[in-house]
Amino acid sequence: MNCQEFWNTAPQPGAEAEVHLASHLAECPACATKWEHQRALAAGLRLVAEEWRSVEAPARVEAGLTAAFRAQKGFERRPARSSWWMPVLAWASAAAAMVVVSLFLVRGWQPTAEPRVPLAAPQRTGPVTLEFAAQEQDGGAPADMEDDSSGLGNDFIRLPNAARIEPNEDVNLVRVEVPRSTLIALGLTVSEDRTSDSVLADVVLGSDGMARAVRVVDEGGSLE
Amino acid sequence: MELMNESQMAPDASQNDDDLFVRLRGGDEQAFVTLYRRREGAIYRFAMHMSGSATAAEDITQEVFLTLLRGDCGYDPKRGTLSGYLFGIARKLVLRNLERSRADVSLEADGDEVALPELAVHENALADLTRREGIETLRRAVLALPRRYREVVILCDLEELDYADAAVVVGCPIGTVRSRMHRARALLLEKLHQDRNPKLEVGPLKPMRCAI
Numbered sequence: 022m023n024c025q026e027f028w029n030t031a032p033q034p035g036a037e038a039e040v041h042l043a044s045h046l047a048e049c050p051a052c053a054t055k056w057e058h059q060r061a062l063a064a065g066l067r068l069v070a071e072e073w074r075s076v077e078a079p080a081r082v083e084a085g086l087t088a089a090f091r092a093q094k095g096f097e098r099r100p101a102r103s104s105w106w107m108p109v110l111a112w113a114s115a116a117a118a119m120v121v122v123s124l125f126l127v128r129g130w131q132p133t134a135e136p137r138v139p140l141a142a143p144q145r146t147g148p149v150t151l152e153f154a155a156q157e158q159d160g161g162a163p164a165d166m167e168d169d170s171s172g173l174g175n176d177f178i179r180l181p182n183a184a185r186i187e188p189n190e191d192v193n194l195v196r197v198e199v200p201r202s203t204l205i206a207l208g209l210t211v212s213e214d215r216t217s218d219s220v221l222a223d224v225v226l227g228s229d230g231m232a233r234a235v236r237v238v239d240e241g242g243s244l245e
Numbered sequence: 246m247e248l249m250n251e252s253q254m255a256p257d258a259s260q261n262d263d264d265l266f267v268r269l270r271g272g273d274e275q276a277f278v279t280l281y282r283r284r285e286g287a288i289y290r291f292a293m294h295m296s297g298s299a300t301a302a303e304d305i306t307q308e309v310f311l312t313l314l315r316g317d318c319g320y321d322p323k324r325g326t327l328s329g330y331l332f333g334i335a336r337k338l339v340l341r342n343l344e345r346s347r348a349d350v351s352l353e354a355d356g357d358e359v360a361l362p363e364l365a366v367h368e369n370a371l372a373d374l375t376r377r378e379g380i381e382t383l384r385r386a387v388l389a390l391p392r393r394y395r396e397v398v399i400l401c402d403l404e405e406l407d408y409a410d411a412a413v414v415v416g417c418p419i420g421t422v423r424s425r426m427h428r429a430r431a432l433l434l435e436k437l438h439q440d441r442n443p444k445l446e447v448g449p450l451k452p453m454r455c456a457i
Contacts, residue, residue, distance in 0.1 A: 074286075076286065076290055
């Protein structure tokens with residue numbers, strides 16, 4: 022075996038050289054010296070690896086990803102099996118939406134003249150004009166962003182029960198695929214025959230990594 | 246007593262990556278969290294070593310795992326391991342980040358590796374690597390390697406992938422990984438030797454008035 026063959030077949034320096042490689046090292050001082058230096062370097066690199074082994078991404082990355090996961094999967098866990106109360110819940114939600122719409126029509130809606138400050142534009146844009154069937158859900162906070170001082174554009178819909186975004190809060194914007202059926206929970210009208218389809222949505226994550234608001238973007242046009 | 250079916254059981258640490266992947270695609274959040282916690286450290290460190298920036302590493306780690314959530318993430322167990330797939334995505338994002346920031350400092354320009362001269366190996370370059378400053382010096386030397394050598398050193402030496410897995414991540418034959426590793430180590434030894442024996446540098450001469 023010559024030197025070139027040795028280095029072409031040499032194992033990683035951390036490992037022991039095999040017998041036929043060791044015989045070359047025994048008869049070639051230059052390669053033996055070089056091999057020892059490489060082994061010393063490998064040992065040094067192992068120290069670097071050990072020193073860095075405990076380095077991990079900040080916890081906020083996991084929080085943000087978990088929030089994005091939930092947003093994509095419909096903001097709540099799917100039931101493991103079909104339940105008898107699902108149709109009841111659907112009808113109750115529809116009834117609640119009707120009540121809210123009625124209140125909305127009776128009281129009227131006064132849009133504010135607040136200037137719209139959009140978030141940093143994501144890569145793909147094209148917000149769809151949406152019909153809001155209801156802006157309140159479960160008696161919680163208003164779902165629209167009209168009184169929000171966060172600087173979000175008014176095409177973002179605040180999630181039910183989500184914390185308010187503070188003016189100087191550090192938020193992240195992630196784009197995920199959301200089942201159309203999820204949009205019903207946000208008060209958007211979605212045709213029943215397409216509820217299983219997915220739609221792109223921008224989700225605003227607060228500094229705690231929790232989803233705060235969502236904006237639907239769909240290059241395909243209307244949600245209807 | 247009702248038995249829980251497989252999809253209802255919480256994932257444990259013994260489950261392999263592919264099982265966790267199938268479960269997370271089915272909406273199992275715990276599977277996603279388990280997989281994330283198992284792999285995020287290596288991805289974050291890889292991005293950190295490659296980019297030299299904690300901020301970039303954080304963004305890249307987030308983007309890597311967001312890719313897993315997308316319907317068309319493109320992972321195919323027949324083509325490689327999930328770990329390799331994640332490293333592959335991280336590598337692409339790192340390269341994009343480096344191109345964008347133009348922060349790729351190197352010992353020399355990324356040229357044809359065959360054209361590089363054989364480097365001398367110096368005896369005392371590693372004498373004090375057991376010390377903490379030695380470790381930091383070595384890490385800085387890794388960071389200063391040209392990108393193509395840096396990535397194989399990080400994958401094989403720091404994250405302990407074998408050459409075959411590193412070849413899949415980098416997208417080149419295993420022989421190329423081997424030769425790059427060989428060259429990278431020679432460059433590291435040379436760099437360490439230079440750090441220990443800096444040449445005397447004389448700054449530009451300025452005329453001075455002095456009283457004699």
